[in-house]
Amino acid sequence: MKANEVLEKYSAGERDFRRANLRGQSFQEKDLSGADFSEADIRGANFKNANLTGTKFCKAKAGLQRRLVIVLLLLSWITSGLSGMCSFFGGALVVLIVRSSGVAEQVYSWIALIVIVVLFAVIIRQNIKGAVALAVAVAVAAAIAVPFAGGVAVAFAVAGTLAVVEVVAVVGSFAMAEALGGSVALAIAVAVAEAVAVAGAEAAAVAFDIGEALALALALAFVLLTMYLGWRALKDDPKNAWIRNLVIGFVATAGTSFYEANLTDADFTRAILKSTDLTKATLTRSCWQNTTKLDQARLATSYLQNKNVRQLLITGNGQDKNFDRLDLRGINLKGANLQDASFIGTDLNRANLENANFSRAKLVQTLLEGADLTGATLTGACIEDWGISNTTKLIEIKCDYIFLKLSPDNAQYTKRRPADQQRNFEAGEFAKLAQRIPHTVDLVFQDGIDWQTFLKTFQDLQVENDTEERPFIQTMENKGDGAFVIRVKVPEKVDEAEYERKFRAEYNAKLEAKDIEIKLLYEQTEFFDKQIECIRKDNTRLMGVVETMAEKETTNINNIDMRDQRGANINMESHVDTAQSVTIQQNDPKQNINEAPDKNLTEAAEEIQQLLNQLSQNNPTTTEIEKLTVVATAAEEIKNNPTLKSKVIHALESGGKEAFKQAIDHPLVDIFMALIEGWREA
Incomplete structure (x- = not known):
């Protein structure tokens, strides 16, 4: 039968092409979903990029044409x-x-x-x-x-x-x-x-x-x-x-080709697949029971490459086998015997597991999102941290009891459910226990959680939600070792996967920004500590100078010759005033500043205060980083204004840092003074 004839009949609604001779025919990029090619001769046929969803190839014969x-x-x-x-x-x-x-x-x-x-x-x-x-x-x-x-x-x-x-x-x-x-x-x-x-x-x-x-x-x-x-x-x-x-790859290039074909739910039961090219084909839930020569097909990077997996698919028997941490997404294990098998960390998302027997199997951290376990047997299985969702089908599950914990040596199961050793699950009880509540998202934090960042992210996503119903936190579970699982109930209209992806992205972004802020704050704290230390040293030196000056003036007064000085021109008022001034300064510096303010200092302080007020009004000053940003901007503007910078330096030199600080009425003055402290030395 020629390819054109098959396509015409398919367009007319016919799906039965059993036992047809299709050797060497090309169906590249054609839609033949749901067709039945059972027992057909498809040697040398070309199905590249074809849509073969649900197509049957039972007992079909693939491979090379005779002349090749x-x-x-x-x-x-x-x-x-x-x-x-x-x-x-x-x-x-x-x-x-x-x-x-x-x-x-x-x-x-x-x-x-x-x-x-x-x-x-x-x-x-x-x-x-x-x-x-x-x-x-x-x-x-x-x-x-x-x-x-x-x-x-x-x-x-x-x-x-x-x-x-x-x-x-x-x-x-x-x-x-x-x-x-x-x-x-x-x-x-x-x-x-x-x-x-x-x-x-x-x-x-x-x-x-x-x-x-x-x-x-x-x-x-x-x-x-x-x-x-x-x-x-x-x-x-x-x-x-x-x-x-x-x-095998060289020979398969001349054989039956399913290169990049969509073989979702396709059935190859008892088919001969020698010299067949399955490179990049979609093999979701494809059936390979009792196929022959599958090991002589070009399998590329699919799950069929694993010899044990091929045997499991062909024979349906995986009892006592180890399939830990394999990528078996979309595999078809319908009716398979998987008693005592190990699937620790295995990806079984979207797999067909109907009527499979998982008795006493290890399903620890097994991913089962979108998997179909209808009619499966789970009695005695360990389901510690298995990854199911509301898309996992747990219909008519056969389960008397399960275990929730696997020992560190992977040898023993603990935490039986039901906990009463004399009781088993009633019909449908396990499914209700295990099935997740619909429209929920489990946010898993393996390395601890920053609660402040979490709540901020959660609130932001609530505000962004367009629906009347808003997400809310349903449960929080401490898994130990710093791990937390937070279950969020989302509205029915919200896509769960998209919500989780968006939450993760915003949470990680906020967490990274916070880490940067903490790092900058730490660096600024170190800077301020050094500045404070320098200020304390300067103040210590200043007090020493004042004490020395006071001692000198007292010495001058005490050394006056009190013998006959009538003919001498002694300026006692000058000495007394000087000593008195020093004593006043030492006891109350503010009094001296207020009594004789420096005009240049006052003008410079007014301009600085006006600049800080303007920047504070136009920029937020809630966090330490925001405060530092405002002060740094002010300092930069002063540096770019030589006249104002000269006033500031003169005010610091003439009136001192403390007097200049008291003249500026602004909450950020302490940070500002620490930042410009070094200008006098520049």
């Missing part, structure tokens, strides 16, 4: 022949050792043979990549050594190349043969490799007139070694799995 299979099989046998030729050259080395009479030729042959053996050992113990790295190193060494020991270097390079090429060729050919035709093609590939190696060894033996046994033995030894490595690669040996994956 023949071409690729021939390619596989050619690479097998290449491997046999490499084995032949290995036998030829022994021939050279036996036949050659020259010492140099024998040395070169022995070196080459040893290099081959070493590389085979590296491949077996590590992987082909390690052998390639060693071969490259040998080649570089050979290139450096050629001017000094050309024959030895060449022997190293040739031997390394032969060993690596032989192994890669045989592993690649075996993987391709297995991917294409299974055991028959693989047997043919082995036969080709053996035939070429044996024929070459026999020819070498006759040509060099030596015994056949020696050449045949070495050639067959190389063949057997490469066959062993090929067999290990086919068995998913992780050391050399990359070659197998590379071959």
Whole structure:
């Protein structure tokens, strides 16, 4: 059936295309959702970017078309022949050792043979990549050594190349043969490799007139070694799995393609999926029960890459298996046996878990948002901190009891519910207990909570809410170790995911701003502490000067010669006034300032006060940062006004800091004075 015919019938409302021959047909970017292609031949069909939601491919046969299979099989046998030729050259080395009479030729042959053996050992113990790295190193060494020991270097390079090429060729050919035709093609590939190696060894033996046994033995030894490595690669040996994956990816490009297709709810039960490309396909709730050759499909980065997960999907049996912390979003485990399985930290969001048996399973911190657990069995399961939401379906759950806590060693369950060991849940009781109240958002704070920032964020979002009903805090739970869970009830019209995202964004932004404010305040506090210390030192020095001046004036009065001074012109008033002035200053500095104010100081203080009043009216001064900002702005404007700055400095020098401070009537004067203290020294 041609693609156009299928599309016409589909447009007319027909959905039944069972057992249709669709080999090589293209349905790229077409909508075939809900169609039934059960038992159809879809080898080589192109479903790239197609919408196949809910489409059935039960017992369908995917893979390569026959003509492509023949071409690729021939390619596989050619690479097998290449491997046999490499084995032949290995036998030829022994021939050279036996036949050659020259010492140099024998040395070169022995070196080459040893290099081959070493590389085979590296491949077996590590992987082909390690052998390639060693071969490259040998080649570089050979290139450096050629001017000094050309024959030895060449022997190293040739031997390394032969060993690596032989192994890669045989592993690649075996993987391709297995991917294409299974055991028959693989047997043919082995036969080709053996035939070429044996024929070459026999020819070498006759040509060099030596015994056949020696050449045949070495050639067959190389063949057997490469066959062993090929067999290990086919068995998913992780050391050399990359070659197998590379071959499967190459073969799948000519097979059935579901590249970037939407396979949501698609059914591949009992389908043959050899050489199928599933790269970037949407596999949400796709069914893979009893499929064959799924491991020979190109699986890319989907959950199908995991061997244990593939087996679970195919067999439906995951009992006692460990699936901890895997990304299994959208997986279809309908009816699966998952007793005693572990899903700690596993993402099962939007998964189909209908009728699955989770008896005694570990569902600790398992994500189940949007998952369907209709009819599932949860008796004896541990559900500590599992992630369900109002989108999680807990309909007709079979559950006698559950546990809320897992011991640190993951060995024991505690905190049984119901707590009474003699009682089990009644029908529907567990669902009511476990199901979250609709239209709620759980805000989890793992590393503690800043309550001031939280309340400010919560209030801001309440104001932004357009609905008549506003969000409110429903419950607060202390999880221990500083962790809190706050459940917020949101209006029905509010999108829960959007509310949580917006709350997180605003809370984190406010928290970051607060951290910056605290840091700046700390830095300013350190600055003010230093300024206060300097002021105290200056005041101490000032009091010392005043005391010294007072002592000097008293000394001058006491040293007056009281003998006959009638003819002398003594200015007693000057001395007395000076001493009195110093005494007044020491006892009451404010009295002296008020009695004789400096005109320049008064003018400068009035201008500063006016500037601070103006800035305070136009800018907020609630927080410490806002106050510092206003004062810093005022200081900057004064610096940019040379006349005013000169007045301020003169006022500080003539009247002193305290007098200037008393002349400015503003709540920010203390911060301002600390900021300009250093101007007198500048």
